[in-house]
Amino acid sequence: MVTDTGNFLHFHVNDIPHLSAILLFGLQQMLVCFSALLVTPYLLSNMLCAGAETIAIRVQLIAATFVTTGIATILQTTFGLRLAILHGPSFAFLPALHTFEEMYPCTQDTDTSLWKEKMQLISGSLFLAVLIMPIMGVTGLVGKISKHIGPITIVPMLVLLCIGTVPDIEEKISLHWISIIEILLLIIFVVLLEDVEVPIPGYSFSKKQFFTTKMRIFSQFPYLLGICLAWFLCWLLTVTNIEPASGPARTDRNESTFVFHSTPWIQVQYPMQFGFPQFSFPLVIAFTASTVAVMIERICAQISQQGSPPSSSINRAFVVEGVGSMLAALMGCGTGVTTYSENIAIMQVTKVTSRITMQCAGLLLILIGVFSKAAAFLAMIPEAIIGGVLAAGMSMICGVAFANLQTVDLRLSRNLTIVGLSIVLGCTIPVHFEKHGFHTGHKTMDDVLGTLLKMRMLVGGLIAFCLDVMARGATRKQRGLEGRMEREDVAVERDRFAFSSWANQTILKIPSITRLPVVPSEKKIRRVEEMRAKRVKENVLEDKF
Template sequence: MSFEKGQSGEKSTPDPSTTSSFDGGVKKVSGIDADSETCAPPLHLAVNDVPDAKGMLLFGCQQMLLCISGMLVLPFLVSDIACAGDKTIELRVQLISSTFVASGVATLMQTTFGLRLSILHGPSFAFIPALSVYKSLPENTCPYSRTDQAPEDFWMSRIRAMEGSLLISSSCLFLLGASGLVGKISRMVGPLCIAPLMVLLEIGTVPTLIEKMSLHWVSLVEFFVVILLAVILEPYAVPIPYFSIRKRKIQFTRARIFGMFPYLMSLLMVWFLCWILTVTNFEPPEGEARTDKNQTVEVISNAPWFHIPYPGQFGRPGIDASLLCGFLASAFACLLENLGDYEMVAKVSQQRHPPGAAVNRGIMIEGLGSILAGAMGIGAGVTTYAENIALMHITRVASRATMQVAGILCIIIGLFTKVAAVLASVPDAIVGGLLGIGMAMIMGVSISNLRTVNMQLSRNVAVLGLSLLSGLAIPDYFEKHPPKTGNATVDQVLITMLSIRMLIGGLIAFILDNTVPGVTKFQRGFPPAGEKHAMVPLEEDGYAFPPFINRIFNRFPFLSYFPFLPSQADLKKTIAEEIVAKKSLENQPV
């Protein structure tokens, strides 16, 4: 639905009965209220729909552009923790390139073999608290500045420690999905577990946010420009001129570009501001907002045009016990976060509740994607990006093909190292602003998980309050009074585990929500007991595999015993529907 600014300066809403939208060659008219919860507006493109080439490229590019800012944050943080001295920018280029490739591959695997809904993967912010605690340990302080020449073995050992620790924690995520335990865990994890964990995740990231945003005032400019574009100007449609070949004249179309590309537009605008500050010398030499730092220019000029990131590019993985424990907690947080995201994308895509086999496959593929990210040395696992699900809700385009195109575009960007080098030259302060607005959006989504919980019950209020308070108080206490067991390794592990707020609060919320009696599952935010999801036609089922894959599964019945593959009953039902659909197609008059 488009909103235009009338002559009076007020926002005028067109008549819903005559509202039309044009996307990717598919035009549909909608007269349904978009805010209605009982009747969702029809999708322009459903999960199994494939738009024309132009629409597929445009929608895929839009989804890819939306996630660029999120993919920049982790490489910047990891390169700082590595403490590579004058090699920091060069390392950052390599990490950005690897991040785009790993995210693109994970997206393709998830949309093709995993959940099979439109999901885009990127590095997870859930790993930031563990990385922050690892960085804050006395033995991990950085003794080198950006101009110092740090020994390669020094910073490479840190990258390898992140690499090996992430490989082990991601393997646990893969095994949880492959064994089917995720399906059992999901029946015990409700909004009262997810909400405090995600809120505490954001609170635990605040020190990193303050560190980045305090570098320069342009971080505040970036923060408020995103708010201006994504919140205030989002409903306004902007006239865009184009030349019509058929009519041979310039015409105008209206699009809500502020709501479609707020992160990218704000990044370019503030980056341009930094360039102006640089050429006018308003920013002092070596200032945090300058775009002509010698290291940055040298890295861009020396970076190869094409490079293929590969697993093991930083050498043999190492292991750090404290970081491993922190990453295990982060992987658990990712698991809970993804369960909520799967529900969200199913609703936006107008699909039934995700079946157990699809959820197990989804988590298994997320584990594989995180293993790939770890092997490439990225320093953080991958997760589902909720921002892309929100964009699907706005555009009402849930096509799997468009997200697969987005994954391919991510891989292409990662292979062209010059592009990664240019992205690595973004001032750190701008990344701080992007991190701030990203945290704010995730915080809002986290709190919105409680909308299905009956918060008038004192039991639910107590569970929420106790978990949040414990997640805030216990880490602060042990930060001032660290445990002393006499063993340095054990002390590091305990300090790391007891300093991660989301682990403490999430674990307490999980225990209390599943042990304190007095409420029904519905009052805890779960769907009504015995609720059945209506079966959908095969051509509309986003979780179903292609017919030839189903026939392979049916030919080898033992495959159905794997918890991440369809059961024999589901396969027989699916194949029967395929036969009926094929016969009805053959009987249609020519």
């Protein structure tokens, strides 16, 4: 048990709980991200215009998403930032998918047999776009750029991301009133019942007696409970025939049940399973813009309340996140990966930030992805319920966006003007070009510039970044940037981002490696090892006395 900047933690990032606790905490983290992992497969499967094959494709996309999420999480926690964070499909790539939807709209005349070609186009374009992430990390540019990007840039971008997904939310919610029930359930669980402790019965084999323990299940599992209750209500509507035979809330729709019964129990997911990737220049530009937005968002993220990462850790995290996004592209997930704030938020409640618990969650996600029957079962969730989940997820992101302003001096008209102006122009400029297009006389140029200027996150983010860097009248502290170097030093002292001792000893044998942007300096490595040796000596003395 440790104390972290005044906050009590049951398990620190380097602590290893008991095996049963690891499995329980890992299962909990997996359940928290469950609902968010379903959103992209549902949206993407509809964009492919596959007709009767939509449900079968959705099953495959769900399985691929779970496997990719598990692998990306294990890679990041082991080789990247080395914190207890979970990586899953990023909603920041939805604007790029909307660009694809505009290029290939679903109509009555659409050839439903071309869905594989469309998937190959998405995979190839996304793969090229996310290459920028490992390149920026390996060269060390991310660590340098991160010193100039702050909350004033990230807040407008996240707000504009939420605004951009409003049409998707409205489309899903309008399918059936069950989505409103889903939203109300989530509001009740997260807001009204957050502090309610429910007694959970158990049995102790060592003491041979029953016992009860109290848990805040409503605040720890709001999405899971919301989906289960809404799904159960859909089942009641189905068995009582209150929902019409072709209603969107029925749980016995022919295509869903057929796919569930015909899906094999085990199906290994692998890269390029939909065919060799193809490329579209306008789509590459759209995905690149989303990638840049994700990178800026990640730079500014306060991860797991574990202090500010050293530059080498930030660079390494982007390399690993880029590898995870490249894998997601080849697996057909349709988006890159990013850190899930829901999983970080649950740590505020559980006070468990152990790295190995998140690695366990990653392993469980891979197993579920390979067990394709589970993916087929999840694909049977009525699509209207996903509308409520998407609305709640975007609400969480919007709330996190405004939380970033707590380090900014909001008494300065400079800061308020930049944030407000970037949000307003980030909405206005894309709307203008959506209505009137971009006309230079050169089709390729029109497609590229039109794509970029229609992306709210990119437009608003660039405006906020440029104004924040160029405009005077505020110190780094007033911009929310001061104190990063001090927090970085504290993070090094507390051994949060460091490699294991055997890895550090190996690096020290080849001093030239420490010159790489993704590797800590020789001085910091030796400092970490000295701190570890000191702690070991202190523990030995405590045991003696």
